[in-house]
Amino acid sequence: MGMRFAAGVDVGSTQTKAVIMEDNGGGGPRLVARALVDTGANVQKAAEHGFLAACREAGIPAQEVGFVVGTGYGRYKITFGNTQMTEITCHARGAVFLCPGTRTVIDMGGQDSKAISIGAKGEVLDFVMNDKCAAGTGRFLANAADVMGVSLDEVGPLSLQGKQPVKITTVCTVFVESDILSYLAQGKKAEDILNGVHMAIARRTVSLARRVPIEPQIALTGGVARNIGMVRALEQVLGATLQVSAEAHFTGAIGAALFALEKMDQSFESAIWRPAHA
């Protein structure tokens, strides 16, 4: 079979991530291209745009992509995909690819956070996710940034400058606004408030993650991995070092693409394969 390229498309609640990967024999899988688009109201379209953008980036026509695995909340909306897998399975796979030796994955997405415990061979042993409300997820941070009029890229570095973090009571993404407003009214410094916000999320996330055994190495995945303030806050609460790949944001999509590569391989007698739209 001549196909070399496979794609993974991770349709999240805020952003859609797509990657193209290539398996050129002995060298193992290689990341060829990635694309990031806002999910917006039309999930099908976002998935398609993301996928095509990645193809463009890779410089190949879409037809050359032999297999597409969808993941993320919108995975069942990917009409052009071949199959779907949950983001838990994909994140585990992607994290082991990006940071070999990973035994624990902590992922912070827009609406949910999760922790995955991974075996020596990269298999998912155990996982937990937040429930019912978006307390303490990435959205919490986005909202805090919004209220304070700071861009999401700045909040992390700024929070590291905080020397006297404020105490944040709520973990409700909406209520945090009033907490922040009253601290601003009290004249607290932006960096101290942000530091408090980061610590609140870190504590919440770690307390969730403790439900699975946290073994080193620990990889942080998801968009929030780019936020150095969050990385430090998590490390402080965990008392351990986090592995952060430059591609952490694309972990789910990469995991999906790796599965797609496997599916393309005829010799792999897939136990997992299911028709699309199952």
Next chain:
Amino acid sequence: MHCAELERTFDNCAEIVQDLSLAEVRRWKNEHPGAKAIGYFPVYAPMEIIHACGMLPVGLNGAGDRLDIQYADARFGSFICSIVKTTLEMAMTGHFEPLDGMLFSTICDSARNLCYVIKRNFPQMYVDFLHLPHNPGSPATLEFLRGEYARLQQQLEELGGCRATEEGLRHTIALYNQNRALLRQLYALRAAAPHLLRTWELYTLMRAGNFVAVETHNQWLREAVEELPARTGKPRDSIRVVIEGSFCEQPPLDLIKLMEEAGCYVVDDDFILGRRWFTEDVPMNGDPLTALAESYLNRAVYSSVRHDFRNPRHKALVEKTRRLNAQAVILLIAKFCEPAYFDYVLFKRELESAGIPHLLLEFEEKAFTFERLRSEVETFVESLLFD
């Protein structure tokens, strides 16, 4: 107002209450080498039996906002009250190291499961569960409860390698009768002149007793009873309220203070009920275990976790409110406290038909900002004061 001694006692008590390291318990154990300390969670524990076995009963009322929950959330998920989690967190972070045992009882489903989770995770500790009967009207019940107390006594005797004599039990009962009588006096004093004894003072004085020997606590209480009448102060234009619903998890100290700042005089409450759940003295004659059991059945204070269908709790609340000449009731209920929330339905019905205004407030021991609650209390006071 010049009672320096008294102010010092209150400050000292506040310190003891805030301290999570159980320093007072450690000190007691140092002074009594080899003696054991038994924690109880947090109401209707027969402290007398523990004391009579030569042990220190330690009241467990959670950890407030002084402990970050890092481990317990993983064991007790969403929708479970805070005191269950802070108690487990204290255990999992080594705070209960001075305790040799822990005692739980039938108060609610979460507390009961907590008992067994602790038992599994701390196999070296003596953990026991008391069945407190819900059917006080049956002639069979007294015998059963006496047997249950005897079982506890035997377990403790094995643990401590000691024997509790009838004589010793009677002596203990006398000490605790004194303790409760003094607390009743202080409550009466506050109801008569709430501006002379603030609620947070009474609260910390009472709660500090959770960690010290009853003999010591009696001394503090006696001092307070003697010195308080000398205090002076100007009464404020506040409404007289009864607080109901905080019999287990305790509201943060700042919230208790806030109530008074917002214009309420608290004339009765159910804080730290574990220290004062007999309404009158336990009889000193006859078999002491029978006297204790009979007192649980017939002279124990009502709460949402003690069931006695002969005497409905909602009627008792209205009666108490009228007797103390209170204008309103504040139902101060811990988040996720199912027994209190069930009782709220019948309390509400009864209060409404008696024409007594009430306010339902929800708290969590670990909260530390109270803007919303302050607004609600102020509005409630305003609705009673303005016309």
Next chain:
Amino acid sequence: MTAKSEYRSQIHQLQKDLMLRWYERLDEAAQTGSPPTVAMMISGNCVELLEGFGAVPLYPEVNALQLAIRHQSLEPILAAEELGYAADNCAYVKADIGCMLKGITPTGGKLPVPTLVLCNFVGCNTYIKWFEHVAELQGAPLYMLDVPFFRTEHPRREDIDYVVRQLQETVQKLEALTGRRFDYDRFREAVRCSAEVEELWSRIKRLAQKTPSPFDAYFDAITLMGPLYVYRGTPAGVEFFRVALQEMEDKVARGEGVYDQEKFRVVIEGPPPYPYFRTFRDMFAKWKACAVASTYSTVGGLWEFGFRHDPDHPFEAVALHMLAHNVTNRNYLQRYEQIRRYVEEWNAHGVIIHFVKSCRLFSAGQGDMRDYFTRTLGIPTLYLESDLEDPRYFAEAQTRNRIDAYFEALEHAQATGVSISMEKPGPSAALRVIE
């Protein structure tokens, strides 16, 4: 591909007929005042005692779950919340009280004001409140039958005596309320029928040890639970379970399972999400995952490990059943042990813990249970959260996501021959001392 699966045959129809007949008798009681009815909780029920009066049990949980399964529970729940019940109160109670307020019944027939509200407390503190409210709102007489919690290794003599004396008080109370004399022989006969039903039911449950399992011991077991609680002490009950056993044995003989190709065997802990019963079941069916055992099917009685009512000591037998042989009056660690035995003796791949927000008896501490199974025993365990009655707490997408991920992991392990278990159980966090 079988995306949906449900066992339907003779017993399904029989069960329907039996339950309908039960509702008809309740309707009759509501219309005419006879037969006498006793409101009771399913957990550790003493239905045999009622037979001595020809009285019919009235189980509020059955009504509540029927409503939820028909997607009709929200309206009564909201009605109860208007009255003052909190979001955090048990939704079974709210649905039941709401129905009472609004006159809603599952069949449209009438439900009687019970002759006696018998609070057979077995471990569930919420029941005390529930029955107190039912009695208060309906003006029905209430008797509190206090069953000591199973807190010792073996049932204590004192505990048994205490319950027996209260059972006898219940008899006196019912004699006074119904004007009927307690028929001791009929009571003993009921206890004998129960013992027979229990034997049949246990044999049915043991059939799930076969691969493939002939029925789903969570989803299908619920079909059998109605007759088990209402008709246990009657010949009709015995007949029903005889037919049921025969049917299951025939299936086993034919090698028939729940799925054409059973792929996963799990043990499910916790009550089901009744408002999304079908949806939830389909999430397992998609993976051909069969529940081979469940704790929920033992709320009314735990018999598969050998306990039977003893007709020679009927009062003591009933007391023992209430004290020690139903999942709700057993302590948490005894439940861990029960599930562990299921995994081992029923050859399960893993454990599914379903946390329901309504029921703290079941759910408070299930995180620790999860810790025990994953970390101490190395058994793959999935933890889900929703509710048994309140449709507002079921998040479909999230639940599906978790179930899919769980079986993806199990499947991956099966395909690659990796055994999913902790290679080195970490030290329990409990032993960590910080400071």
Next chain:
Amino acid sequence: MRKVAGIDVGSAVTKAVVVSDAEGAAVVVGRGSVRTGVDLEKAAADALAAALADAGWQRGSVDYIATTGFGRSSVSFRDLQVTEITSGARGARRLFPSATAVLDIGSQCTRAITLAENGKVRGFKTNDKCAAGSGSFIVRAAKYLQIELGDVGEIALRAENPQPISSICAVLAESEIINHVSAGVSVEDILSGIYDSLAERASMLLKRAGMGQELVLIGGVARQKGMVRALENRLKVPVSVPADCEYVCALGAALLGLKRLETQLSAASCQS
């Protein structure tokens, strides 16, 4: 003639109203509002200055100042402070004298208030656990669906087949909205569903506070027609919206201030 100001220091906007009792009854003579920002005292002073300018009165010419809203205690020049529940109820009752219930749906908090015959607060409930059922739900939905907030209410009115939103979390509800959008549900139907779910929560609060026969809706979402209709459908009682719903709490505070001032003056005259 007595001049009294009511200042509502809200988290986003501070509103002030000045009233006078020149004609025997209290009349609003001026209004003003400013963005709150971080200095609450300054916001209150600026809003008051704007209201005075609107009335054509001089600075410092009021006899009594009552504050309300989240920053009510941070204004040092106040004479009286009341909560926004007390002031909102008083203001709404003034504008609709037969009202027996008030719903205040703000961006983070929903409050249900029932009134006694004399207009006093009889009972009240607030949503305090999470932001489910608060106005921010709509703000988020509008942002997500890329619709101007001002248009949301009108669009919802055109719904033909409203889709229920069941999630209890304002943030997680977004994924439900995503599902609806992807399933091809019209924006009208989605918005209408959101209003209905908000109305359901608000109704529950109101019923728990004691209900009432005539309802006044105030707060940020009161201007949105979709909300008004959803509430009317659910509660089956008429819902009125004051023309200047932003100023209701400030007005209520001013009226309570006036009352307090009168009491003080009459007490003083008795003593002298």
